[in-house]
Amino acid sequence: MHTRGFESNKGTIKGPKNMNGKYCLQPFTNIDIHSNHGARCCSESWMPSWVGDFSEQTLKQIWNAQPIRDIRQSVLDGSYSFCDWHQCPFYCNDSYYLYTEDDLLHPERLSPVHAYRLSKYAPWIRYILERKTEVDIMPANYNLAYDETCNLACPSCRNQRVMYTKGPEYTLRLSIHNKLLKEVKENGFENIGRFNVTGSGEPFVSKIFSDFLYNFDGKRFPRLDINIQSNGVLFTPQAWEKMKKIHSNINEVIVSLDAACAETYDKIRVNGSFKKLLSNIEFLAALRKQGKIRRFMLAYVVQEKNFREMTEAIRIGKHFGVDLFIFNLLNDWKSWQPTEYETNAVWKVFHPEFKEFLEILRDPLFSDPIVDLGNMTEYREKILSYEKVT
Numbered sequence: 001m002h003t004r005g006f007e008s009n010k011g012t013i014k015g016p017k018n019m020n021g022k023y024c025l026q027p028f029t030n031i032d033i034h035s036n037h038g039a040r041c042c043s044e045s046w047m048p049s050w051v052g053d054f055s056e057q058t059l060k061q062i063w064n065a066q067p068i069r070d071i072r073q074s075v076l077d078g079s080y081s082f083c084d085w086h087q088c089p090f091y092c093n094d095s096y097y098l099y100t101e102d103d104l105l106h107p108e109r110l111s112p113v114h115a116y117r118l119s120k121y122a123p124w125i126r127y128i129l130e131r132k133t134e135v136d137i138m139p140a141n142y143n144l145a146y147d148e149t150c151n152l153a154c155p156s157c158r159n160q161r162v163m164y165t166k167g168p169e170y171t172l173r174l175s176i177h178n179k180l181l182k183e184v185k186e187n188g189f190e191n192i193g194r195f196n197v198t199g200s201g202e203p204f205v206s207k208i209f210s211d212f213l214y215n216f217d218g219k220r221f222p223r224l225d226i227n228i229q230s231n232g233v234l235f236t237p238q239a240w241e242k243m244k245k246i247h248s249n250i251n252e253v254i255v256s257l258d259a260a261c262a263e264t265y266d267k268i269r270v271n272g273s274f275k276k277l278l279s280n281i282e283f284l285a286a287l288r289k290q291g292k293i294r295r296f297m298l299a300y301v302v303q304e305k306n307f308r309e310m311t312e313a314i315r316i317g318k319h320f321g322v323d324l325f326i327f328n329l330l331n332d333w334k335s336w337q338p339t340e341y342e343t344n345a346v347w348k349v350f351h352p353e354f355k356e357f358l359e360i361l362r363d364p365l366f367s368d369p370i371v372d373l374g375n376m377t378e379y380r381e382k383i384l385s386y387e388k389v390t
């Protein structure tokens, strides 16, 4: 399997940090399964390492094989040597995403979001506190990342639309899905924490994922959370209605915004519709106000075409009352040639617009409580520490 390195981080202002005594829950709680049968314990964007092969191993075998145990050890010893320290928002925004031993022992002292997260994952956190790399309960969280089917063709992600609705590619993905659900079922759906749909494509276009969202009987498993990650264009009132069997399981909804006007949106999110997106965001914001979604978040991948609209986009998020507005710096998904990627990666120090990008981050709006600077955190710290970049 191809393992992405950290080579695309050339030009970052960051470097590895002292992470001693800061604990990331991901390798102790999470598993991602991809369409090549590869397994990861973190997002593909943040940790290049594979931890297993789901065509040859069961989940149970992957979960305590040496690769994932080595990653857990790197968290326990503070080296975080497998983590992409430029891309991972947890690593970069460690005061928000990572926990001290004291936090893990006393979650009640933390904000409600963190207290909820830590109380839900208490059985898995025990292994961190006991400094064990073998976790003999199954993963808490499952990121279903094995179907790339999507209605859009964002140039940063792919060169053309990907649609698997029949034939061998579809059958392959369906077989992974069925194998995963079978194994989770054997362990008991009531013993897990969360499904994330999806880290790979669009849930409301993928036949596999939409069938799951529309037909899975979540009422039988009230403690099971389902998070939905979508480009939002097809997250309509009709789609919501079809998901009624899992309404009470819906936990977090993350929708990609990526622009503050239709003109920019059309360049970044090819085949999308800014008008439909805003209409669906308005609908989802109303569901959030009614308490039907626990957290509603917007995401924004920062690149050359949209960095000047970041503050306007935050205002859109505030207008709709979202819980969190998450920024992420453009990652290299290999859909572009390296030079084209670098033209778009405005966060690189040698990019002609780098200084302008930094200056924009000076805006006080980036201190708004809804803003999660994620892997952009250090860039804002840098500009605030300067008088003025000349």
Ligand code: SF4
Residues within 6 Å of the ligand: 024, 025, 026, 027, 041, 042, 043, 046, 047, 075, 080, 082, 083, 084, 088, 089, 090, 091
């Ligand atoms: S710090 Fe990031 S890359 Fe490292 S284990 Fe945690 S989530 Fe994964």
Ligand code: SF4
Residues within 6 Å of the ligand: 150, 151, 152, 153, 154, 157, 158, 200, 201, 202, 231
């Ligand atoms: S919406 Fe997401 S999965 Fe679909 S093409 Fe764009 S970035 Fe890729």
